[in-house]
Amino acid sequence: MRQAGAYSGLLCGGISGRTGPHSLPLARIKKIMKKSGEDVKMISGEAPIVFSKACELFIEELTRRSWIMAIQGKRRTLHKEDLASAVIATDIFDFLITLVSNSSSPLVGGAATDTTVMQMETMDYS
Numbered sequence: 001m002r003q004a005g006a007y008s009g010l011l012c013g014g015i016s017g018r019t020g021p022h023s024l025p026l027a028r029i030k031k032i033m034k035k036s037g038e039d040v041k042m043i044s045g046e047a048p049i050v051f052s053k054a055c056e057l058f059i060e061e062l063t064r065r066s067w068i069m070a071i072q073g074k075r076r077t078l079h080k081e082d083l084a085s086a087v088i089a090t091d092i093f094d095f096l097i098t099l100v101s102n103s104s105s106p107l108v109g110g111a112a113t114d115t116t117v118m119q120m121e122t123m124d125y126s
Contacts, residue, residue, distance in 0.1 A: 024052045065090055 029048040034040055063078070065086035070078050084100035087093040 024055055026052060029055070062086060062093065065093075 026048040029051050030043055033043055033048065033051065062083065066078050066082040069082040069085040069089075070076065073082070087096045087100045
């Protein structure tokens with residue numbers, strides 16, 4: 001007899017046993033997936049659910065690592081600098097370094113340049 005797969009818990013309400021609604025809007029996730037390329041035309045109903053859970057886990061991990069940076073700074077409030085420090089200090093977040101490493105980036109706290117603001121505005125997925 002076939003056993004439940006690793007993602008079966010996600011499809012029927014997740015690890016917590018909830019059956020919906022999901023923390024992140026599935027329609028928005030599906031819209032972002034469709035914008036990812038011209039070749040993406042059809043998306044199964046389960047794919048946005050798995051992406052939703054992946055996004056939740058990503059946010060949780062980045063928040064945990066940012067929180068460590070805040071505690072090291074003897075603060076109990078997360079700041080954008082904590083996020084930048086967590087990204088720079090963690091190898092798995094290297095793909096985000098271009099967003100946080102530029103000293104003029106609005107994510108790090110410097111004055112934003114027109115180019116940086118334009119780059120941030122073009123990332124709109126609404």
